Amino acid sequence: MKYCFGVDIGGTTVKIGLFTTEGELLEKWEIKTRTENHGEAILPDVAESLQNKMQEKNIRKSEVDGIGIGIPAPVMEDGVVQKTANLGWGYKEVTREMKELTGLPVAAGNDANMAALGEMWLGAGKGQKNMIMVTLGTGVGGGIIVNGKPLAGSHGAGGEIGHFCVNEEETETCGCGNTGCLEQYASATGISRLARRRLERDDSPSPLRGSEISAKAVFDALKEGDAVAKEIVEEFGSYLGHALAAIAVITDPSVIVIGGGVSKAGEILLEYVEKYFHEKAFFANQDTRFVLAQLGNDAGICGAAKLIL
Template sequence: MNYCFGVDIGGTTVKLGLFEFNGTIVDKWEIKTYTENEGAAILPDVAKSIASKMEEHQMKKEQILGIGVGVPAPVADGIVNGSANLGWKYKNVKAELEELTGIKVKVGNDANVAALGEMWKGGGQGNKDLIMVTLGTGVGGGIIVDGRILGGFHGAGGEIGHLCVNYEETEVCGCGGRGCLEQYASATGVVRLAKRRLAKNDDETILREEEITAKAVFDAVKANDAVAMEIAEEFGRYLGYALANLATAVDPSVIVIGGGVSKAGEVLLQYIEKYFRERMFFANAKVQFALAKLGNEAGICGAAKLIL
């Protein structure tokens, strides 16, 4: 029997999975990410954890087809030129991990890798062309064309969160730009829209009674709160229009929405799809929308798929 490992390196934890050749998950576990000293311990810790798991399952190196890795940074040819979350400046992840383990390694950006996972086993299953959007603290994205990650020359393909969607914005995004999609469609972006709307007038809304979070906004939408529904419309307009533009360029069969905000469920898709349909190119009329299904497993599944 042949196996591979899927590794999803995050700023707090590293998630790992052991997969059979047919894609079955044999084992999954986590280790802490130590980012001190420019993240020097991260790859050695991953290598040790994999070696210990191989010993536990009594596996020989010849049985391992490879190690797939997702990292929170642009990746080109297995090399990361800086990752704020991990403390890395320059890191040849592929070469270093291959040297530590003696096993073939493939590396990709974590959002792109998660998109591959959702295509393989999640919300995009059965499709080879998809856009995945992750709505969390920021807005991440991955684009899959003909079953392959669109990584781009600099490894920054699929950075959907930094499409400019508002040319009049004066506040600065975390990336240094202005008017980025992330400023309106992330969890923090939804809160920003909500605060702006609440400051506009004294309209009655249950949002004034609690701490404002993206979850609170969409819970209020489900309770037919008029102000919350206005906020959701604005969120949907920014994201729907951005995805309509993107679909014109890459022509997906499905758009998968994941990340913490997607836990709002189907109600979220209604607002996004409404505005997508309003601005889409006619050839994209049959594009489907789906919620991500793999949650925290998307990264390890996609990383394994890099190998399989």
């Protein structure tokens, strides 16, 4: 039997999966991400964990096709990272260092692209070759798959959907330094922001008043039939749906997968996004399907494993 490893490096933990090359996840585990001293221990820690697992399972190097790694930063095609926000790394030659540490083939990519690749391989996009994945969490992440391969671009920043400009009038700044980014309206924090703005506009009664405003609270109120929550979700849906229609005209996906914490709202979220997508979509993109992500936190390790294969 042949094996490969998928590694998903996060700011708090590193998730690792041992796979067969056929796509069966045999085992998954986590180790702590040690970000101190510019994250110098991260790759050696991963290498040690992989070698321990190979010893435990009696797997020889010749039986391992390689290691795929997902990183929360733009990653160049040669596996070089210029800078990461939360790992402490500056310039780092990830694939070269990991190859030297393990003696195995290595491939690296952006974590959101890896999640998209994972959903295409083993999740909601299974059997598809052209796909957009949007992850709605604290921010808005994205991965674009074209002809079965993640779109990385020349700076490793392909598929950064969260920083698509959707509002020219916005004056507040996004975390990236620009204004009017999709992330300011479609992330969990963005939805809370839309809710606060709506509640300040007038004093319409709503269960959202006087409680902590979160994306979950907004969708829970919507499910209870709250009119104010419906207005907020309509606004969220229009920003995200229109942005995806604009992206679809360039990448022509057969399916759009929506994941991340906000997607736990379920099918009701898709209704609002699809409605506005169809309002603006080019005629050739009108039959694009919308589905909820299926792999959850395993998407990153699955995609990283697929990358090396």
